[in-house]
Amino acid sequence: YNRYIYAKMKHTHAALYLLKYIKQSVFRRNNSRLMEGILKQQQELLGMDSSKYSVEFMKNGTDKQEHQVLSCQSVVKVLSPDDGRLSIVQAAQQLCRAVELKEKTSKDINVTVLDSLLRESKNIPDPDLVLKFGPVESTLGFLPWHIRLTEIISMPSHVDVSYDDLFGALQRYAMCDQRLGK
Amino acid sequence: MSWIRERELSFIERLTANILKAGPMPKHVAFIMDGNRRFAQKAHVQRQEGHSQGFEKLAETLRLCLNLGIHEVTVYAFSIENFKRSKEEVDGLMELARQKFSRLLTEHENLERHGVCIRVLGDLTLLPIDLQQLIAKAVVATKAHNKCFLNVCFAYTSRHEIANAVKEMAWGVEQGLIKPSDVSEVLLGECLYSSNSPNPDLLIRTSGEVRLSDFLLWQTSYSCLVFQSVLWPEYSFWNLCEAVLQYQLSYRSLQKAGDLHREGQALQQMEADRCCVAELLQHRGNGKPMDAQSRQKELLNYTASREERVHCFLNALQHKRDTAPFLPRRAAASV
Numbered sequence: 001y002n003r004y005i006y007a008k009m010k011h012t013h014a015a016l017y018l019l020k021y022i023k024q025s026v027f028r029r030n031n032s033r034l035m036e037g038i039l040k041q042q043q044e045l046l047g048m049d050s051s052k053y054s055v056e057f058m059k060n061g062t063d064k065q066e067h068q069v070l071s072c073q074s075v076v077k078v079l080s081p082d083d084g085r086l087s088i089v090q091a092a093q094q095l096c097r098a099v100e101l102k103e104k105t106s107k108d109i110n111v112t113v114l115d116s117l118l119r120e121s122k123n124i125p126d127p128d129l130v131l132k133f134g135p136v137e138s139t140l141g142f143l144p145w146h147i148r149l150t151e152i153i154s155m156p157s158h159v160d161v162s163y164d165d166l167f168g169a170l171q172r173y174a175m176c177d178q179r180l181g182k
Numbered sequence: 183m184s185w186i187r188e189r190e191l192s193f194i195e196r197l198t199a200n201i202l203k204a205g206p207m208p209k210h211v212a213f214i215m216d217g218n219r220r221f222a223q224k225a226h227v228q229r230q231e232g233h234s235q236g237f238e239k240l241a242e243t244l245r246l247c248l249n250l251g252i253h254e255v256t257v258y259a260f261s262i263e264n265f266k267r268s269k270e271e272v273d274g275l276m277e278l279a280r281q282k283f284s285r286l287l288t289e290h291e292n293l294e295r296h297g298v299c300i301r302v303l304g305d306l307t308l309l310p311i312d313l314q315q316l317i318a319k320a321v322v323a324t325k326a327h328n329k330c331f332l333n334v335c336f337a338y339t340s341r342h343e344i345a346n347a348v349k350e351m352a353w354g355v356e357q358g359l360i361k362p363s364d365v366s367e368v369l370l371g372e373c374l375y376s377s378n379s380p381n382p383d384l385l386i387r388t389s390g391e392v393r394l395s396d397f398l399l400w401q402t403s404y405s406c407l408v409f410q411s412v413l414w415p416e417y418s419f420w421n422l423c424e425a426v427l428q429y430q431l432s433y434r435s436l437q438k439a440g441d442l443h444r445e446g447q448a449l450q451q452m453e454a455d456r457c458c459v460a461e462l463l464q465h466r467g468n469g470k471p472m473d474a475q476s477r478q479k480e481l482l483n484y485t486a487s488r489e490e491r492v493h494c495f496l497n498a499l500q501h502k503r504d505t506a507p508f509l510p511r512r513a514a515a516s517v
Contacts, residue, residue, distance in 0.1 A: 181263020
């Protein structure tokens, strides 16, 4: 199965948003084990600093913070396939209900309106970079709305990924030249 | 030059094609035809020439796809973001489009022979009026053809397409044709510009860039993505085969993922219908609990009526779209 780790590098800070995306079947079965695993890794890798990093589980629906954030420099959000198209559908239903109640008209609906609604329910910034692990060449439904300008870099496997592998991918990312249509 | 090049495969190309065709073949391929300008720089020609050669390559690639049994092709010709380019370049691209769509109207016989149906997807109101009229004529001229399909995304971004689909569903609610609870993943898909096509099996982007650039974001969620470093005007039969091979290697996993997703969709729809029925019964209810058989009957009735509503809505939407091309108009001020 594939795991996707999405990293966003801010130019001025070394803060990392890591969005970890696990395929549905694995996610549903090993939810608590996954959480244990992440926390264990956090402690092993980050040692003394591990309390600075919070881990959020995002299940389609509420954006509940499960752990107290002491000092937020890095955020790990774990997503599932339901956070993709389904979120867009839910936003669409919300807008349609508003139209039914005559609070809005269909002419009011555009990219900006839909985008702000999506950000309201799930505060996920557009990933700058998708690191895709595994041989399957597809996004498999990952955040279709958010990845319009995301660089997609493939890595052969998530097993035994080294710091060098990750750094190499970030270097490739740094060389990408986004013309943004121009 | 023509929209579909005459291009016979050489012996070795035919051999390769036959070998590939022994495996699963994509039915619908999407292309992000990137690299025209870099090609122009490399070849020391004007940008406009790069774009022109890009169009030639499109015509040739369409033929190659037909040779491989790929009967539907979608291409990203002009993004809404491309309006940000210099006036000179944008005007040049609009002029190229005028030439090509005019040309299309004169080679009716050729297109009929190949049975090519051309569709143009995007917010066409953003284009010059005369180009809108040309496109409308071209689309009508090839509408009845059904052997192969070329979808040209022009003045297009995926986010606009998705927002437009939501807008159409909201229009449906305004017209009293559907209820907000009828909104689903499947229905949204039917409201996209691309609703007459199945989702692409394979998406190819040339020139080495590894992003989707706001192209078919919804439709390619379970497609095979292939990024190739070749510049579009230099795209060859071998590049196409390489991409198809990649598709074949990912085929099983993608089929499984797609099937799983469709199962999930069906379950979600059933669950949504159940909730609606429960709500209805509560409103209608007289306090007495309903037995399982009656509940099941109510559920089936509800599902049937929802499907009927959706069917009428989609017909109304299709009618709206069929009459729209005859009304070229200026874009609204908002973005």
